[in-house]
Amino acid sequence: MKRLAAILMVVFLSACGTGVTSGEQDQPQPDEHPSFIGYIAKVEDNQILVTENKVDEEEANHEDIDQFGEKAGQAIYFSLTEIDESTINQLDVGDHIEVLHGAVAESYPGQSSAKKVNHIE
Numbered sequence: 001m002k003r004l005a006a007i008l009m010v011v012f013l014s015a016c017g018t019g020v021t022s023g024e025q026d027q028p029q030p031d032e033h034p035s036f037i038g039y040i041a042k043v044e045d046n047q048i049l050v051t052e053n054k055v056d057e058e059e060a061n062h063e064d065i066d067q068f069g070e071k072a073g074q075a076i077y078f079s080l081t082e083i084d085e086s087t088i089n090q091l092d093v094g095d096h097i098e099v100l101h102g103a104v105a106e107s108y109p110g111q112s113s114a115k116k117v118n119h120i121e
Contacts (some may be wrong), residue, residue: 033100033115036076040095048091048108050099051075057093058069065108076101083114096120 023074041060042049049060054074059071069075078099080088098118105111 009040033102034104035098036074036077036112037098038074038096040091040093040097041072041075043091043093044097046080046088047077048080048114049075049077049098054094060093069108072109076104076112077109077111078117079112080114080117083117087093087117090119091117 036050038050038052039054040048041055042057051060052075053071055068055072059068076099080103094117098120099114100116100118101107101112102115105110
């Protein structure tokens with residue numbers, strides 16, 4: 001009986017610590033950036049508003065933030081200071097894009113800095 005308890009203890013202890021800790025698997029690696037896929041709702045002075053759901057430009061000029069949020073879903077303003085001019089010139093309202101970005105300020109819409117922008121066909 002003591003032998004069985006010892007074997008079970010060894011198996012239990014060897015199983016501890018072999019998994020990924022909570023949240024660790026979702027964290028980007030140090031050289032990677034999180035991404036956001038959505039639609040360009042606004043193109044402004046060196047920034048774009050990207051929304052989870054496609055909204056037209058008129059809806060993007062939201063006065064009622066709750067109503068806008070229901071329609072747009074998640075939304076983030078991305079600064080384009082780190083994006084080259086030729087890429088910026090190719091961005092239009094309605095484009096489906098993926099944005100690799102830095103940390104997102106927890107406001108609505110969120111705010112972040114774009115590191116790379118890719119068009120999605």
